[in-house]
Amino acid sequence: MGLSEGFWHHEYWLPPGATWEDMKESANIHYPQPQNLLLCIPGALLLIIVRSIFERTLALPLGRRLGVSDKLRPKVQPNVMLEGFYVLLGRTPKEGDLVSLAKQSDLPVEKVKIWFRHRRAQDRPRVMKKFCEASWRFAFYFTSFFSGLGLLYDKPWFWDHTVCWLRFPQQPLPSALDWFYLLELSFYCSLVATLPFDVKRKLAKMLHYMKWKRACEAVFIGFAVVFIISRLVIFPLITYYYFVTKFQLFLISCLINTFLMILQLLHIFWSYLIIQMLFSVILHGAKRKDARSDTEESDRSEAEDLAKNEV
Known part of the structure; x- marks a missing residue:
């Protein structure tokens, strides 16, 4: 048995009794194939190129038109x-x-x-860079959300989550959905590749950079509600209850479930932070500093230093 055959052996990847022979494609039935995962590498590179073009040709002019501007910083x-x-x-x-x-x-x-202090300020990402990055993520998430909605709304598992694991792993997948999931995987691979260079701002930050305070708070509240319901209720219900309790454990499922449990712990921690921020927004409004801010030194200090230099 070669290295590739050993790696993809059905006992590691499929439930007991199932083999890759059970998932052979035919003229009318399409099954996802493991080797297709390798397509996410060129997909990620393509998305990085598309992102660069998008930020330069669309996000940058849009930010300027909407009044996003970089603050004047003291020269070093x-x-x-x-x-x-x-x-x-x-x-x-x-x-x-x-x-x-x-x-x-x-x-x-x-x-x-x-x-x-001025040198650190010089290295901090400027507001326009943050806006461009947030714009790219917003554009992708907005497009993928409604594309996914269009592809999934007529599927039975969209409305009844108990059907998600029906006849697993022999679950035919339409080609359009196969490409959609591959695109999603490619996007997150592209984020991993650009992680050292990204500012990592949220979608609602676009409104913050445009100084649309009320709209920013409304979007954040909506995000908090959706996050808590989807991550603390729907996600564990579909993932743990129906997958763990309905199927015998096998090697890859044990590994996946370990990662998913770690992810769920992170969901709980993030939800705690979000709830804290939610109460701050509702009860304190502008009086409470945004805990999500990544400012190292205060703008006030920079302004004072700038004034001294000008004098």
């Missing part, structure tokens, strides 16, 4: 010594390092502190 004076420390040793030097750097560069300690 070139300094080879401080820049070397910043790149090699750390973005936030300790007090002893600040004193040493001040002596070596012949600058007051306060000036060195301000230089590092």
